[in-house]
């Protein structure tokens with residue numbers, strides 16, 4: 001496919017945030033974005049990197065009514081050597097295609113969008129902050145744009161990628177969070193959309209997340225929708241439990257997202273000789289493990305935080321401390337290892353890291 005690149009005038013460029021310590025997340029977007037259109041007869045076409053702008057979309061577009069939308073989330077990093085790095089980016093586009101199948105949306109050409117992403121990042125690389133922990137956050141998105149409010153599969157789509165600087169997830173240092181175990185609301189049911197990265201799953205999670213926030217917890221630990229028993233994910237991350245004799249995470253059986261960070265952790269810990277197991281894990285076994293000391297570490301895993309150590313679980317009106325409330329040894333080791341790879345410093349035997357500029 002042809003890619004047209006329309007560069008912004010220097011005068012139209014937006015002022016860049018100057019303080020890297022207050023970047024936060026999702027607040028700033030760079031000067032360009034990528035977009036392409038899909039119609040049933042032409043397939044994907046009009047692929048363009050162009051100045052960032054508003055979209056013009058019909059109010060009847062199917063996405064607004066029936067939530068036919070998918071997205072991805074990944075980052076580009078600035079190494080100490082001033083290089084620009086991507087981490088497993090193709091895996092994100094492959095996952096986008098799996099989400100597309102579930103939502104009856106057209107797949108994209110992984111190599112084409114990956115090449116295009118590299119061009120976009122390099123074009124806007126002045127937006128890439130330099131300090132450790134900062135990045136350019138990348139948000140590929142696909143929406144159903146056909147103007148029609150009959151419930152059916154759209155015949156037209158827009159795919160776009162927006163990028164923007166993101167701050168360090170841990171401005172006050174790497175530290176454990178308090179988690180609310182939801183025994184009333186669930187995120188995704190068997191046979192539903194749980195394994196697709198789609199806004200609909202997030203819409204379902206907002207209310208329980210708000211309740212947890214109001215009670216002083218930063219994330220919700222989701223249990224399975226059928227029995228309210230087995231753990232699934234935490235907030236917007238996958239979750240790991242380190243027992244004395246095994247490292248456990250939930251299996252990919254349709255209701256959880258196949259995280260790329262999750263996959264990296266499985267690979268690393270197995271190569272380090274750990275007994276890493278994907279299996280169902282009941283909340284009772286977790287509480288029991290915390291009481292007896294068999295369960296020593298809990299952490300979330302996702303692109304935004306990389307590792308999010310859990311210091312406390314709150315379940316059925318009772319609070320349980322995890323470990324000594326400090327960052328666990330494995331959490332720290334994984335965080336250092338993965339971050340080190342992402343910034344192009346640590347050896348990468350897996351070909352996960354790509355220096356693009």
Ligand SMILES: *Cc1c(COP(=O)(O)O)cnc(C)c1O
Pocket residue numbers: 073197233235236237238257258259260261262301302303304
């Ligand atoms: C994106 C996401 C994750 C984490 O996936 P990564 O590829 O590791 O960033 C986990 N759970 C949900 C629900 C997600 O949307």
